[in-house]
Amino acid sequence: MVRRxxxxxxxxxxxxxxxxxxxxxxxxxxxxxxxxxxxPAEFRFDYRHYGPFSEELATGLDIASxxxxxxxxVRVSDWGGTYSIYRLPREQPPADPRxxxxxxxxxxxxxxxxxxxxxxxxxxxxxxIGRDKPGNPWHETRARKPQKAAxxxxxxxxxxxxxxxxxxxxxxxxxxxPP
Amino acid sequence: xxGPKPQRMPKPQRIRCPVHNLIEFGTDQFEQTLWRAIQTPxxxxxxxxxxxxxxxxxxxxxxxxxxxxxxxxxxxxxxxIEVIRRSIGADRTRMYGHHQAQVALAAALLHxxxxxxxxxxxxxxxxxxxxxxxxxxxxxxxxxxxxxIADVLNAELGSGFANDVAAxxxxxxxxxxxxxxxxxxxxxxxxxxxxxxxxxTGVQSSGVDxxxxxxxxxxxxxxxxxxxxxxxxxxxxxxxPKAVQTAQSYVLALFHLYPNVYLHxxxxxxxxxxxxxxxxxxxxxxxxxxxxxGLEERHPLIRFAKEPGDSARAQALDDHVFWGALPMLxxxxxxxxxxxxxxxxxxxxxxxIDVRAQIAVALxxxxxxxxxxxxxxxxxxxxxxxRLLRMAPKCILTDSYSRSPYKRVQESQSPLNRILIRTTAGxxxxxxxxxxxxxxxxxxxxxxxxxxxxxxxxxxxxxENIVRTSTRxxxxxxxx
Numbered sequence: 001m002v003r004r005x006x007x008x009x010x011x012x013x014x015x016x017x018x019x020x021x022x023x024x025x026x027x028x029x030x031x032x033x034x035x036x037x038x039x040p041a042e043f044r045f046d047y048r049h050y051g052p053f054s055e056e057l058a059t060g061l062d063i064a065s066x067x068x069x070x071x072x073x074v075r076v077s078d079w080g081g082t083y084s085i086y087r088l089p090r091e092q093p094p095a096d097p098r099x100x101x102x103x104x105x106x107x108x109x110x111x112x113x114x115x116x117x118x119x120x121x122x123x124x125x126x127x128x129i130g131r132d133k134p135g136n137p138w139h140e141t142r143a144r145k146p147q148k149a150a151x152x153x154x155x156x157x158x159x160x161x162x163x164x165x166x167x168x169x170x171x172x173x174x175x176x177x178p179p
Numbered sequence: 180x181x182g183p184k185p186q187r188m189p190k191p192q193r194i195r196c197p198v199h200n201l202i203e204f205g206t207d208q209f210e211q212t213l214w215r216a217i218q219t220p221x222x223x224x225x226x227x228x229x230x231x232x233x234x235x236x237x238x239x240x241x242x243x244x245x246x247x248x249x250x251x252x253x254x255x256x257x258x259x260i261e262v263i264r265r266s267i268g269a270d271r272t273r274m275y276g277h278h279q280a281q282v283a284l285a286a287a288l289l290h291x292x293x294x295x296x297x298x299x300x301x302x303x304x305x306x307x308x309x310x311x312x313x314x315x316x317x318x319x320x321x322x323x324x325x326x327x328i329a330d331v332l333n334a335e336l337g338s339g340f341a342n343d344v345a346a347x348x349x350x351x352x353x354x355x356x357x358x359x360x361x362x363x364x365x366x367x368x369x370x371x372x373x374x375x376x377x378x379x380t381g382v383q384s385s386g387v388d389x390x391x392x393x394x395x396x397x398x399x400x401x402x403x404x405x406x407x408x409x410x411x412x413x414x415x416x417x418x419x420p421k422a423v424q425t426a427q428s429y430v431l432a433l434f435h436l437y438p439n440v441y442l443h444x445x446x447x448x449x450x451x452x453x454x455x456x457x458x459x460x461x462x463x464x465x466x467x468x469x470x471x472x473g474l475e476e477r478h479p480l481i482r483f484a485k486e487p488g489d490s491a492r493a494q495a496l497d498d499h500v501f502w503g504a505l506p507m508l509x510x511x512x513x514x515x516x517x518x519x520x521x522x523x524x525x526x527x528x529x530x531x532i533d534v535r536a537q538i539a540v541a542l543x544x545x546x547x548x549x550x551x552x553x554x555x556x557x558x559x560x561x562x563x564x565x566r567l568l569r570m571a572p573k574c575i576l577t578d579s580y581s582r583s584p585y586k587r588v589q590e591s592q593s594p595l596n597r598i599l600i601r602t603t604a605g606x607x608x609x610x611x612x613x614x615x616x617x618x619x620x621x622x623x624x625x626x627x628x629x630x631x632x633x634x635x636x637x638x639x640x641x642x643e644n645i646v647r648t649s650t651r652x653x654x655x656x657x658x659x
Contacts (some may be wrong), residue, residue, distance in 0.1 A: 001567070005559060005562065006562055023407060025406045026406055047314075047351070048351065049350075049351040049352035049353075049362070050352070059558060059562065062555065063555045063559050065555075066552050066555030067552065067555050067556070067559070075407075077404060077408075077409070078402070078407075078409060079403060079404040079409040080402050080607060081403075083406040083407050111405040111407065111408045112410050115405050135426050143346060143350060143354075144350035144351070144352055144354070145350075145354075147354070147410055147413050148410045150410075150411070159245075166526075171227065
């Protein structure tokens with residue numbers, strides 16, 4: 001479990017991400033990928049139907065919003081769901097420049113592509129699909145999320161993931177087989 | 180010369196169920212095949228796994244099994260598929276997905292065959308020890324692909340059928356309308372267990388009205404996406420306008436079942452004792468100290484401890500195996516195993532200390548403080564307390580859990596984890612939290628409890644210290 005107060009850890013991720021992050025999905029997935037790339041691993045992630053998800057991070061965000069470490073603005077999306085925008089209440093420079101470069105690049109990826117990329121990475125790294133079990137994590141991601149993977153989004157996710165692998169990180173993101 | 184043995188004429192099969200009354204399996208190839216799948220050892224094993232684990236220690240009637248539940252889920256799934264068939268049949272431009280419907284029905288029947296002993300009680304420990312059986316969905320999928328169930332399904336329904344069923348259970352996110360029968364807010368699983376658990380425990384609140392819900396379900400295309408990005412439309416089941424109150428009751432029923440039944444402190448306490456006992460047993464056996472456990476080398480629990488990755492070893496375990504082992508475990512050379520086994524066998528449950536409640540008392544609301552902020556301070560102190568409890572001596576058993584009966588703002592909202600209601604013809608379905616202020620205001624349940632032996636005063640004092648330490652900074656948290 002998280003070793004420090006989860007709201008402070010969550011707020012620091014937003015800080016390193018440039019002071020704002022749009023969406024709970026985006027927040028979860030950039031955090032997961034950053035941890036997978038070796039940046040301090042604070043949160044435990046499980047597989048949910050929307051891919052890797054940390055209850056601890058979700059709790060940390062809720063506490064941070066309520067106690068004023070972050071602000072949360074809830075908006076209605078054009079597809080009918082709601083999404084949150086997290087912001088630091090006042091501007092602060094990144095605490096970890098290398099992580100900041102990673103998070104700021106990751107948060108530019110679309111939320112669906114991020115979900116697909118984080119899911120494929122999770123299936124490879126945690127479930128061993130394509131590593132020590134047969135199968136391809138991208139194919140498995142497409143099978144699990146056919147709607148989201150459609151219209152070239154899976155390929156875009158693979159490209160975005162490959163771009164993230166080019167960044168300087170404490171350890172390289174796992175190299176996934178091609179989709 | 181004798182000719183080939185004449186094939187037996189298929190005959191309909193009937194089961195009486197305390198919830199659904201009559202559950203029938205017809206003479207067609209599909210339902211006869213499912214009937215044969217029920218006769219396989221992996222499915223029959225479900226007769227020996229109680230649906231509610233240790234709840235029977237609190238609710239003596241709660242002895243129902245995963246076997247009865249699985250049949251009930253199939254029954255409800257058939258009704259949901261009928262809703263889909265009716266809805267699609269009314270539209271001449273669309274085609275009913277016969278294969279997809281059959282896959283969903285088979286998945287409904289078989290979705291629980293990977294469950295470990297005492298249903299969910301073993302999962303947190305298995306997860307902590309990173310055992311392959313930690314997630315029952317994955318274990319179910321493996322069994323459907325690799326056990327005799329695959330032979331039965333593939334021989335009659337096509338070579339890829341078992342794999343299609345396993346993939347549906349494994350992927351968690353419904354890929355099409357038919358999958359929603361297995362995984363959505365109105366899936367067959369929930370429609371069965373809410374009725375069955377209420378009936379068998381005897382709790383009188385938590386009633387649902389499945390007849391009215393089913394009569395008002397319809398198929399609709401709804402938009403989906405993640406955060407601010409759209410991913411097009413997906414078909415799912417939505418409710419018609421006359422079911423708003425029924426849907427509200429449905430969510431409130433869950434709201435009552437959780438504290439009354441699923442999170443009952445005695446049930447959860449027994450689960451903690453069971454998990455502590457299993458952890459000790461698995462470690463001793465894996466380290467070559469089987470003799471200290473009181474069990475023989477060939478006991479299924481010991482074989483599992485030595486090969487936890489072998490699904491056959493996991494399948495050899497069930498509630499009966501565990502209860503049968505308790506007299507031997509009670510005589511174990513290892514004092515901790517003997518103590519925990521005795522506690523479970525004699526229902527000498529540990530003392531429950533509601534840490535969250537103590538923290539709430541220690542952190543009263545400030546003058547003019549918003550409720551959200553006050554709750555956040557309590558939640559923060561609980562995360563601190565849980566961290567300390569997890570580092571405390573093993574004699575303190577820690578239980579934490581959170582559950583939202585209906586969460587409007589999820590990590591990623593999708594039509595499949597929302598209850599959508601079509602209020603007027605032609606308008607897009609609305610989230611039921613927009614229509615029901617009660618549901619919109621429903622807060623998640625959080626528990627943080629510690630369990631200690633009744634005579635362990637030292638452990639009790641340690642917990643008091645942990646509560647004090649965790650709340651010490653709580654007065655300043657959130658202060659400008």
